[in-house]
Amino acid sequence: MLPAARTRDEVDLYLELHPCARCGSMEAAWTATATTRESRPAYRYSGRCAECHERREFLFALPEGRTAPADAGPHPRSRFGGPQPSALLDPGEWLLVADWCGQAAEVAERQGDDAEAADLRWTAVAALEEVRKFLPEAGDAVPEAAFWSTRGRTVYQREPGRFRRRRIEVVRDFHLDHMPWSPA
Known part of the structure; x- marks a missing residue:
């Protein structure tokens, strides 16, 4: 089961807290694309580690009716x-x-x-x-x-x-x- 992403801020924080497994760097240039997983809307974040250039990828489920994580709320x-x-x-x-x-x-x-x-x-x-x-x-x-x-x-x-x-x-x-x- 894919973890559900509620907002872009939550995804950004998740990515920062999960550094490269190879070198430990937290820096990567991420590309985000809409996709599906088992007919459920999902979002794929992929990129290369800024230090060792290891390919990194994360896949997140989205709430029903969403095609991307939501923008953060004001509160x-x-x-x-x-x-x-x-x-x-x-x-x-x-x-x-x-x-x-x-x-x-x-x-x-x-x-x-x-x-x-x-x-x-x-x-x-x-x-x-x-x-x-x-x-x-x-x-x-x-x-x-x-x-x-x-x-x-x-x-x-x-x-x-x-x-x-x-x-x-x-x-x-x-x-x-x-x-x-x-x-x-």
Whole structure:
């Protein structure tokens, strides 16, 4: 079964988190084309690694009625996808993205780059919103079964308390409170 791609931003992030198996480089010039897989609409991303020139390819399913991944929405809850949890990245990977963006935002702030800092904090908030989508409606924590990647399981096992509803919300609110300016 192909993983479903909700938005172009989600696909771009997935590609960045899956470096070349041969050399580890994350850089590639990607070409995206519509295709089908078992009569279901799909999108193929192919390219060559910028370092070792290894051919790379990923195939993603698309939601019914779509011929390409959607553009990102205007709010953090819709930037990477709709109300459903991601099928490309698990909650541990989303939390890593939030951490990396939060750390990079602090560097940008120290360097006086408010626009970059705001964009990074906005991405951190969007990634935390993705983690929240894995919370059961009446539950207080993301269940361990929601983690399918090695990277995501490692993040969970190191500190499972980071996946509690209240903790996710506190970190999200911290980023919102520390925006150097309010994004549109």
